[in-house]
Every structure is written in C-alpha cells, then in structure tokens.
Amino acid sequence: MKNYIVVLLCFLSFVPLNAQSILGAWETQTTTKEGQHIKGVVIFSKRYLVVTWYQAKTGEFLGTNGGKWVLNGNTVTETVEFDTDNSASVGQQLSFAIRFSDTEMEIEGMPMRWKRIDNGAPGALAGAWLMSGKKSGDVIQSRDTNQPRKTMKILSGTRFQWIAYNTETKKFMGTGGGTYTTIDGKYTENIEFFSKDNSRVGASLTFDYSLKDGDWNHSGFSSKGAPLFEIWSIRK
Numbered sequence: 001m002k003n004y005i006v007v008l009l010c011f012l013s014f015v016p017l018n019a020q021s022i023l024g025a026w027e028t029q030t031t032t033k034e035g036q037h038i039k040g041v042v043i044f045s046k047r048y049l050v051v052t053w054y055q056a057k058t059g060e061f062l063g064t065n066g067g068k069w070v071l072n073g074n075t076v077t078e079t080v081e082f083d084t085d086n087s088a089s090v091g092q093q094l095s096f097a098i099r100f101s102d103t104e105m106e107i108e109g110m111p112m113r114w115k116r117i118d119n120g121a122p123g124a125l126a127g128a129w130l131m132s133g134k135k136s137g138d139v140i141q142s143r144d145t146n147q148p149r150k151t152m153k154i155l156s157g158t159r160f161q162w163i164a165y166n167t168e169t170k171k172f173m174g175t176g177g178g179t180y181t182t183i184d185g186k187y188t189e190n191i192e193f194f195s196k197d198n199s200r201v202g203a204s205l206t207f208d209y210s211l212k213d214g215d216w217n218h219s220g221f222s223s224k225g226a227p228l229f230e231i232w233s234i235r236k
Contacts, residue, residue: 020100020101020102021119021120022044022100022105023044023045023046023119023120023156024043024044024116024117024118024119024120024126024156024157025041025042025043025044025116025117025118025156025157025158025159026041026042026044026105026114026115026116026117027039027040027041027042027114027115027117028040028112028113028114028115029056030112036055037055037056037057038053038054038055038056038062039053039054039055039056040052040053040112040114041117041159041161041177042114043154043155043156043159043161044156045126045127045128045154045155045156046127046128047068047069047070047128047235047236048066048067048068048069048128048152048154048235049066049067049069049078049154050064050065050066050154050161050163051064051065051066052064052161052175052177052193054192054193058198058201059191059192059193059194059198059201059202060193060198061175061193061194061195061198063084063085064082064084064161064163064175064195065080065082065083065084065085065086065089066080066081066082066154066163067079067080067081067082068081077093077094077095078093078094078095079091079092079093080092080093080094081150081165081167082163082165082167082170082172083172084172087170087171087172088170090167090170091167091170100114102116103115103116104116117156117158117159118156118157118158118159119157120156120157121157122157122158123155123156123157123158123180123181123182124182124211125155125160125180125182125187125209125216126155126156126157127154127155127234127235128152128153128154128234128235129152129153129154129155129216129232129233129234129235130145130150130151130152130153130232130233130235131143131145131150131151131152131153131230131231131232132145132215132231132232132233133230133231134228134229134230134231135219135228135229135230140231145233145235148166148167148168148169149165149166149168150163150164150165150166150167151163151164152165152235153232155180158179158180158181159177159178159179159180160177160178160179160180160189161175161176161177162175162176162177163175174195174196175193175194175195176191176193176194176195176196176200177191177192177193178190178191178192178193179192182209185208185209185210186206186207186208186209187206187207187208187209187218188204188205188206188207189204189205189206189207190203190204191203191204191205191223200223203223205220205221205222205223206220207219207220208220214233214234215231215232215233215234216231216232216233216234217229217230217231218230218231218232
C-alpha cells in the first residue's frame, strides 16, 4: 500500500498543458500484486483538493491527503493540510507536473491514467466548504473557521468528501465520501467509503439544503438517526 500513498503525494500538484480546466473529479482503478482492486478519486475545487484511495468492492478506506494549491506559470505548488500516511508532510509544499485532456489525466513518470468523472457540474454545491456552525436546540453555535481544527467538505459536480483534521497538531480525525445529488432542495449522499465505520458504506442519506447569504444550510438526520442542522461556509 505504501506505493499507492507515494502516488497520492505526487498527484497533489500538476502542470496544465492546455487551456482546459482540471476542476472537477477524476478517478483511476488498479489491481495490486495481492489482487486487491483499488479505486482512487481526486476532487479539484478552485483552491483546494483532496485525493483518496479505497477498496473498490468493499469500500475499505486506505488513505487520503490534500490541501491548497496555487498556479505559478506551468507549476502548481500545493500546501499539504492533511495526510493519513505521513503527517510530517503537513505544512510542506510540493510541486509536480501532469498532462491532461478533457477526458484523461496522466502524471509524468507514473503509469496510471485518470478518467474524468465530471467538470464541476451538475451539483449545486461544487467547491470547498468549512463547517462554520451547528444548531443545538434553538441556538446556533458558531465555529471559527480560521482555527487549525477544521471540518472541510470538498464537492465536485457529482462527488463529495468531508475531512476532519488539525493543521497545527497534524492530526487526522476522519473522512467519508462518495457521490451526491442536489434535486429540489434535497441533498443526497451515497457513501462509498467511511474511515471510522466501514459498515456505513452503501448507505444513502438525504438532507434538506439551502443557500442563504452564501452559506450552505444543511439539515436532517445523521447516519445514526440523530437530528442535525449544520452551517457550511465557502472556503476562500
């Protein structure tokens, strides 16, 4: 598995060689020498990205990392915010090159090819969001999104992933993700991996959602049946 985590780190930055956009979601699938069928998914928002590996058949979580990226000429520099395989990389900057078309992407020097899943559509919530509040009873409890302890959710047009981590302690707390839809005010998550509880793989959860003053209001019931009301703010 170590080799796949190395690929994760290398994938976190890129060089776009044409005018097409890399924003959206991409996936690759491979089989290890032990016969494990592994799926990799990367989501690029405008300033943040996440890449994750998990068992294609069972959804068993294998690893994730990601952070903030910026473009400078033909080089993207990525600042790592979380890394399940190597917490020491948090805070470091990495730069790498790739080639891509509208449908495929390839890392220079790597054998894997990534196929585009979407370009940021059709979901209404594409972007990187930070949890900025929760309702407890009738009271909204705000959360300072500038603190090192973060819960971030990155969405493309069809894929979502949440990640809980701390950039100061470099601790990773958990993640989950899969596909999602936004239809008639309903946000539905279809879970493909969940780091803390693999039994949640295959579940679908539907919530009410709305966008108010730029914030995403998210309400319904958790996978354990508990009522929830969350506020997410777009990450800048």
